[in-house]
Amino acid sequence: MKFQTVALCVCLSTVSAAQLRVGTWNVTNYSSGRVSAFQTSIYGEFQGRKFAPDVFIGQEFLSQAGVTAFLSILNTAPGSPGDWAAATFIDGPDTDSAFFYRTSKVTFLGQVIAAAGSSGTSGQPRNTMRYDFRLKGYSSERATISAYSVHLKSGTGSTDLSRRLLEVNNIISNAGGLPPERSRMVAGDLNIQNASQSAYQTLTRSVNSFGPFIDPIASPGSWDNNNSFRFIHTQDPVGQMDSRYDQILLSPDLVDGVGMDYIGVQNLVYSTTTWNDPNHSYRCWGNDGSSYNVPMTITGNSMVGSVIAQALVDATPANGHLPVFLDIKAPAKMRLSETSIDFGKMVVGETVSVPLDVYDDGDRVLWGPNGIAALTHNVTVPSGVVRDGGRRILFARGKPIRYQISYTATSAGTKSGTVTVTSNDPDQLTVSLPYTASVR
DSSP: OOOOOOOSOOOOOSSOSSSEEEEEEEEEEESSOOHHHHHHHHHOOBTTBOOOOSEEEEEEEOOHHHHHHHHHHHHHSTTOOSOEEEOOOOOOSSSEEEEEEETTTEEEEEEEEEEOOOSSSSSOSSOEEEEEEEETTOOSGGGEEEEEEEEOOOOSSHHHHHHHHHHHHHHHHHHTTSOTTOEEEEEEEOOOSBTTSHHHHHHTOOBTTBOSSBOTTOOOSBOTTOGGGGGGOOBOSSSOBOBOOEEEEEOGGGGSSSSSEESBOTTOOOOSSOSOOTTBOOEETTOOSOOBTSSOOOTTOTTTHHHHHHHHHHTSOTTOOOOEEEEEEBOOOEEESOSSEEEEEEOTTOEEEEEEEEEEOOOHHHHOTTSBOOEEEEEEOOTTEEESOOOEEEOSSSOOEEEEEEEEOOSSEEEEEEEEEEESOTTOSEEEEEEEEEEO
16 A cells, blocks of 8 residues: 655755665776775765765676775775675676665665676677665565666667667566566666667656656756756766766656655756756766866866866766766654554443554654655554544654544453554555453
8 A cells, every 4th residue: 555645845955964875877997996086076075965875886897806996985985984885796798887885774685687798799798787775674675676787888870779779678677577566776877879769768668657767857858969968967077078878767666756765856857957956866976067068167066066076087087977866765664552452351331442652663863854754654443443533644753643542342242353554664554453352
């Protein structure tokens, strides 16, 4: 059961102190080095803003040594919480993906090669990796994400287009085998020049008014060499900013305003006049839109300032990429004061009331006050049992909602039944509370 909530506005924190921040970055043939540049790019702060992801999905890693070196970069950076871990590197054809995560925010469930790369000229050039993880403190599929790290075939020739389409079809096929309640995302270097290409159309084709994956900033178009999309270009900060190769696409359940969800306004196009769109948490980190068709602005960069901008350029060799990130809201959590209701010994004609408290148990320390969904719930009682009130919404900033569950004895004997609590807690969509009464 899902309770629908509607966001009237988006409150975006300037620093990723809470919620779940997912970032992706093609780090360009990485094996070691660039330590200071990466640390400043990721944990440097400007006017209250910093990258500071909780999950980092990387492309163009060359070896396990490179993953180990990057993990050290994350854990030793000034300002880092130092709780980073990494998935084991899997070596495939060409360069490879890597996955890093904060152990205090997510539980890593495993990785698979969703589609294997080959060294030939007709298949996909690199492995597509799928990384499965779950938000900390949850146990259900509805708090689980499968992230596909992609580095699709580059180029604009007919063979390039067909190989990209093959890669995308492999992702769709693999995603179709996942539990239906599980969320999914595609993150990385798509190497797609415009939304009309078959690969992108396949990723986002219409299925029940949505696609298998959705652009959370609703910005389809011909991105290459197009000034209208300058705020979401990611390549090339060293040479010229003119391509939107790097993206994060989400499954429909992550943009439906229910439960675990993208922090942003669904179906609202990203601003074409400012990088600082208040309706979206999605950002192309470092790109303030002032450097279309030229190297990325360093001095006077209004998004990240000159120090972080310089670090991003230093971390990015020629023809490299900027990182992209977005924020995800954690699902609601519910706690009940009772696991059963005992009306005790009664006499015919007597009415006994038992309190039932419903708590919003969301971890605001871990996810922040705006980084977790409000709890919605409903208490349903059978015939003969009465409860006050109805569905309530809790924001975990005060006392719990208290219900009085009342039973009136109309005849002698042992009485029993079930009070049901439904909620938008993914781990407790339905909770059954047995009740008993002994009437004489």
